[in-house]
Amino acid sequence: MNMTYREAISQALRQAITRDERIFLMGEDIGRYGGSYAVTKGLLADFGEERIMDTPISEAGVVGVAIGAAMGGLRPVVELMTINFALLAMDQIVNHAAKLLCMSGGQITIPLVVRTVGGAGRQLAATHSQSFEGWFAHVPGIKVATPASPYDAKGLLRAALDDPNPVIFIEHSLLYGLAGDVPEEEYSVPLGKADVKRTGTDVTIVAYSRMVQVALEAAALLEKEGVNAEVMDLRSLRPWDKETVLASVKKTTRAVIAEEGWRTGGFGAEVASTIASEGFDYLDAPVQRVAGVEAPMPYNKALEQAAIPKASDIIAAVRAVL
Amino acid sequence: MADMALAERLDKALLVDLLRQMLLIRRFEEKAAEMYARGHIGGFLHLYIGEEAVAVGAVSAMQPQDYIVSHYRDHGYALARGSPPGRVMAELFGKATGLSRGKGGSMHLFDVPRGMWGGYAIVAGHVPLAVGLALASKRKGENRVAVCFLGDGAINQGVFFEAMNMASLWKLPVLFFIENNGYGMGTAVERAFAGKDIYRIGQGHNVPGQQVDGMQVLEVREATATALEQVRSGGGPRILEALTFRFRGHSMADPELYRSKDEAARWMERDPIVTYRRYLGEQDMLSQEETDALEREVGATVDEAVRFAQESPDPEPEALYQNVYLD
Numbered sequence: 170m171n172m173t174y175r176e177a178i179s180q181a182l183r184q185a186i187t188r189d190e191r192i193f194l195m196g197e198d199i200g201r202y203g204g205s206y207a208v209t210k211g212l213l214a215d216f217g218e219e220r221i222m223d224t225p226i227s228e229a230g231v232v233g234v235a236i237g238a239a240m241g242g243l244r245p246v247v248e249l250m251t252i253n254f255a256l257l258a259m260d261q262i263v264n265h266a267a268k269l270l271c272m273s274g275g276q277i278t279i280p281l282v283v284r285t286v287g288g289a290g291r292q293l294a295a296t297h298s299q300s301f302e303g304w305f306a307h308v309p310g311i312k313v314a315t316p317a318s319p320y321d322a323k324g325l326l327r328a329a330l331d332d333p334n335p336v337i338f339i340e341h342s343l344l345y346g347l348a349g350d351v352p353e354e355e356y357s358v359p360l361g362k363a364d365v366k367r368t369g370t371d372v373t374i375v376a377y378s379r380m381v382q383v384a385l386e387a388a389a390l391l392e393k394e395g396v397n398a399e400v401m402d403l404r405s406l407r408p409w410d411k412e413t414v415l416a417s418v419k420k421t422t423r424a425v426i427a428e429e430g431w432r433t434g435g436f437g438a439e440v441a442s443t444i445a446s447e448g449f450d451y452l453d454a455p456v457q458r459v460a461g462v463e464a465p466m467p468y469n470k471a472l473e474q475a476a477i478p479k480a481s482d483i484i485a486a487v488r489a490v491l
Numbered sequence: 492m493a494d495m496a497l498a499e500r501l502d503k504a505l506l507v508d509l510l511r512q513m514l515l516i517r518r519f520e521e522k523a524a525e526m527y528a529r530g531h532i533g534g535f536l537h538l539y540i541g542e543e544a545v546a547v548g549a550v551s552a553m554q555p556q557d558y559i560v561s562h563y564r565d566h567g568y569a570l571a572r573g574s575p576p577g578r579v580m581a582e583l584f585g586k587a588t589g590l591s592r593g594k595g596g597s598m599h600l601f602d603v604p605r606g607m608w609g610g611y612a613i614v615a616g617h618v619p620l621a622v623g624l625a626l627a628s629k630r631k632g633e634n635r636v637a638v639c640f641l642g643d644g645a646i647n648q649g650v651f652f653e654a655m656n657m658a659s660l661w662k663l664p665v666l667f668f669i670e671n672n673g674y675g676m677g678t679a680v681e682r683a684f685a686g687k688d689i690y691r692i693g694q695g696h697n698v699p700g701q702q703v704d705g706m707q708v709l710e711v712r713e714a715t716a717t718a719l720e721q722v723r724s725g726g727g728p729r730i731l732e733a734l735t736f737r738f739r740g741h742s743m744a745d746p747e748l749y750r751s752k753d754e755a756a757r758w759m760e761r762d763p764i765v766t767y768r769r770y771l772g773e774q775d776m777l778s779q780e781e782t783d784a785l786e787r788e789v790g791a792t793v794d795e796a797v798r799f800a801q802e803s804p805d806p807e808p809e810a811l812y813q814n815v816y817l818d
Contacts, residue, residue, distance in 0.1 A: 276601050
């Protein structure tokens with residue numbers, strides 16, 4: 170059936186809580202308020218306060234408590250209101266969630282999902298408009314999902330909930346209203362498997378999260394110029410599907426990578442370096458990257474729009490590799 | 492001196508066992524220092540010498556199903572909880588037979604089957620983990636209390652307050668056991684904490700606290716038992732502060748320029764092992780022969796632990812990639 174990205178995530182949560190009594194949600198204003206982005210709206214009434222726990226504004230503490238609850242045999246799903254606030258919980262995520270299985274010699278498991286929301290475009294200024302998925306993807310021991318469509322959002326969330334490892338599930342605030350076809354029943358979209366959103370022969374555009382939409386927009390415009398672009402959605406950044414990316418580049422011989430966050434140290438650099446070192450012989454042009462402007466995000470609407478990659482930026486990069 | 496009434500309620504075997512455990516920790520730590528000096532142990536080594544009555548008294552009051560979540564000066568808890576000394580020493584040596592398979596080292600001892608849920612080396616970072624374990628315990632109706640050992644340095648971290656607040660808000664079975672040894676690394680408590688009494692730090696969050704003499708094992712045991720009973724009955728978390736002192740530096744690298752020899756000497760006069768052994772002798776609970784036998788037994792255990800660690804294999808090269816993810 171047709172539903173939005175928001176509804177798909179909400180349905181996945183509802184089905185998971187119904188199916189597995191170990192699963193419960195924790196987060197700021199997810200219960201009575203209904204969730205900052207209304208993803209958890211209505212869940213408290215249906216499942217009660219034990220399963221839908223409103224927490225104090227204590228990101229580090231809440232993630233730490235969730236890790237402990239997971240160690241104790243529960244399956245917590247934490248909502249961090251935005252990825253910007255995840256910085257407050259970074260110690261717990263990086264030093265505990267990602268490490269305890271290994272550092273305990275395999276004695277401790279942390280089946281934890283941390284849902285959070287990244288991205289810019291709503292005039293929320295510098296501290297509320299960031300894209301930190303690359304920071305998480307840097308860390309062994311956690312997995313990172315970045316759904317770009319309603320179908321993937323529901324399926325990747327199921328995969329995250331079935332995973333015995335901690336998964337950071339990064340939604341995008343501008344995708345919540347995006348509608349698409351989503352099966353009513355539960356299904357899983359595996360982590361680490363990219364999706365070819367549009368097949369093409371002339372250039373591979375690699376993207377994830379909202380940049381998939383922007384890349385598809387660029388591809389539609391390029392088609393009018395007679396350029397046939399292949400658009401690839403990574404869907405998850407750790408693990409990430411380099412095989413599918415390399416296979417596509419082998420076919421098209423040209424690659425453009427689009428991400429919303431800052432260029433320096435961004436996840437696109439990892440993709441570009443892999444293409445350069447493992448797919449160098451396929452390439453007919455240097456890999457191009459499209460990324461956010463390297464400045465704190467401004468509040469002013471026009472300035473903000475200038476800082477976020479647009480279809481025209483991707484088109485320019487494609488022209489540069491053709 | 493220890494309260495006679497406390498001892499009267501315990502049988503001789505237990506009273507002597509408490510001494511044996513403290514001695515084991517003392518001799519183990521002395522040997523670890525020696526092994527560190529000889530290059531068998533890497534990284535940081537934080538010794539528990541001087542604080543033995545805290546771990547032994549507290550752990551002896553816990554039930555087998557209870558959780559220990561500890562700071563990084565953690566050897567004492569593992570040994571008091573019954574982790575094999577050989578496997579503890581092997582972990583310090585980084586060996587495959589170590590408690591954490593050589594992946595954790597001195598600061599990260601894990602022995603989950605025995606209720607030792609880890610030593611943690613980000614100060615206060617483990618406090619919410621203990622609260623989460625308590626949440627799971629309560630949700631599953633398990634009657635397991637999470638005992639979170641933290642140092643006086645940890646109480647100035649924000650996450651300590653966050654975790655304590657949630658534990659109190661949700662009435663979770665946690666005991667925050669604050670081991671006050673006077674110094675957060677080299678910074679004296681009074682130079683780091685603006686309050687007066689650490690055990691009162693939970694007042695604003697409705698977490699009652701008490702203080703106990705951490706140099707007296709029976710006092711620690713009694714206070715812990717009382718606190719655990721209160722926590723177990725569903726009243727929510729409590730704080731117990733034990734006043735103690737580490738006789739050695741913060742770690743092996745510490746020249747101890749920040750505290751006076753007089754201060755250390757004053758505390759060493761109250762050595763928890765010496766005073767308790769003397770007390771047991773005065774009560775005719777322990778003869779000199781028995782004391783000597785105990786020393787020999789503990790000495791042999793520690794020698795055997797070293798032998799086990801030395802003879803154990805290093806982890807295989809493939810271990811580098813093991814337990815990064817669970818399949």
